[in-house]
Amino acid sequence: xxxxxxxxxxxxxxxxxxxxxxxxxxxxxxxxxxxxxxxxxxxxxxxxxxxxxxxxxxxxxxxxxxxxxxxxxxxxxxxxxxxxxxxxxxxxxxxxxxxxxxxxxxxxxxxxxxxxxxxxxxxxxxxxxxxxxxxxxxxxxxxxxxxxxxxxxxxxxxxxxxxxxxxxxxxxxxxxxxxxxxxxxxxxxxxxxxxxxxxxxxxxxxxxxxxxxxxxxxxxxxxxxxxxxxxxxxxxxxxxxxxxxxxxxxxxxxxxxxxxxxxxxxxxxxxxxxxxxxxxxxxxxxxxxxxxxxxxxxxxxxxxxxxxxxxxxxxxxxxxxxxxxxxxxxxxxxxxxxxxxxxxxxxxxxxxxxxxxxxxxxxxxxxxxxxxxxxxxxxxxxxxxxxxxxxxxxxxxxxxxx
Numbered sequence: 001x002x003x004x005x006x007x008x009x010x011x012x013x014x015x016x017x018x019x020x021x022x023x024x025x026x027x028x029x030x031x032x033x034x035x036x037x038x039x040x041x042x043x044x045x046x047x048x049x050x051x052x053x054x055x056x057x058x059x060x061x062x063x064x065x066x067x068x069x070x071x072x073x074x075x076x077x078x079x080x081x082x083x084x085x086x087x088x089x090x091x092x093x094x095x096x097x098x099x100x101x102x103x104x105x106x107x108x109x110x111x112x113x114x115x116x117x118x119x120x121x122x123x124x125x126x127x128x129x130x131x132x133x134x135x136x137x138x139x140x141x142x143x144x145x146x147x148x149x150x151x152x153x154x155x156x157x158x159x160x161x162x163x164x165x166x167x168x169x170x171x172x173x174x175x176x177x178x179x180x181x182x183x184x185x186x187x188x189x190x191x192x193x194x195x196x197x198x199x200x201x202x203x204x205x206x207x208x209x210x211x212x213x214x215x216x217x218x219x220x221x222x223x224x225x226x227x228x229x230x231x232x233x234x235x236x237x238x239x240x241x242x243x244x245x246x247x248x249x250x251x252x253x254x255x256x257x258x259x260x261x262x263x264x265x266x267x268x269x270x271x272x273x274x275x276x277x278x279x280x281x282x283x284x285x286x287x288x289x290x291x292x293x294x295x296x297x298x299x300x301x302x303x304x305x306x307x308x309x310x311x312x313x314x315x316x317x318x319x320x321x322x323x324x325x326x327x328x329x330x331x332x333x334x335x336x337x338x339x340x341x342x343x344x345x346x347x348x349x350x351x352x353x354x355x356x357x358x359x360x361x362x363x364x365x366x367x368x369x370x371x372x373x374x375x376x377x378x379x380x381x382x383x384x385x386x387x388x389x390x391x392x393x394x395x396x397x398x399x400x401x402x
Contacts, residue, residue: 068280115127214269314345
């Protein structure tokens with residue numbers, strides 16, 4: 001019998017509150033680069049373990065530092081003076097029953113492939129150095145993977161929380177970054193780099209978006225050309241937001257540190273389209289939460305989900321599963337305004353039997369909580385019962401992280 005608690009939450013739904021702040025770090029942001037690559041390496045290792053020995057083995061590729069390099073930006077095209085350094089850690093299984101696993105080769109190959117696929121101007125052979133700091137794990141944690149059962153035991157005592165639905169502000173912040181990094185947008189505005197950050201601030205029903213976007217210097221002739229292109233991009237973003245969101249007023253501001261008359265020093269311009277080339281380093285876990293945004297008004301877990309193994313590390317499993325359960329409850333149970341799902345693991349206990357699984361719901365209008373309590377519990381129980389299918393999707397990279 002699972003310990004499932006369902007409770008009514010007495011609070012004003014976030015959509016109806018006066019203040020909301022939401023952030024989204026984009027594809028080329030140094031923190032997001034770390035998250036994306038480490039998780040891709042975890043997926044790659046999971047597939048290699050399955051191919052070699054038929055099961056996923058102990059690994060946590062959740063420690064990483066992308067140390068910024070050095071660049072010399074110039075209108076018309078600058079140059080990279082010192083490459084970035086990507087440090088890859090933490091634990092992995094290198095051998096099982098005499099079978100060697102090429103962990104370091106998989107890590108570097110996967111990272112290079114990601115750069116080639118996602119960042120148009122980064123050549124991983126020239127612009128990035130790689131330092132692999134992966135070592136074998138603790139014997140007791142590795143032994144979890146040798147214990148039989150439908151699901152494994154949790155390798156940590158950890159808590160996570162997810163919610164549904166996303167507010168309009170969360171949706172537009174997420175959607176704006178995705179649009180700015182879409183192939184369609186890049187084709188129309190090739191001068192726009194992948195390093196994008198969107199900060200959304202809603203006061204009552206008025207929205208303000210502050211956007212930071214690295215420009216690519218090879219597509220900018222001079223200072224005048226920069227501000228001309230910036231104005232065109234800002235107009236396009238404003239048009240996109242006004243079509244997608246319903247606010248009384250929407251204000252869009254782009255690259256607000258810029259100052260005319262200061263030449264190359266007064267504009268946000270890069271050689272490769274990411275500040276990681278020279279201006280900013282990155283780390284795993286400092287970027288978006290697993291639903292894609294950083295929602296400052298919501299409860300969220302500090303665990304870095306990216307790169308953790310998908311079958312026993314609850315820091316990854318519960319962080320993503322809580323959002324899925326919340327969405328399932330919200331879509332299947334009528335009369336709900338908001339849903340919050342909490343999961344707490346206990347190290348060594350099966351991941352489908354958390355120490356507690358709690359659902360807190362904000363009811364819509366005068367709808368009765370007691371009439372839906374049992375249904376909510378059934379949805380939560382169903383998702384935990386099928387957690388093995390969920391972890392399989394994580395292992396196959398079907399569920400996006402961050």
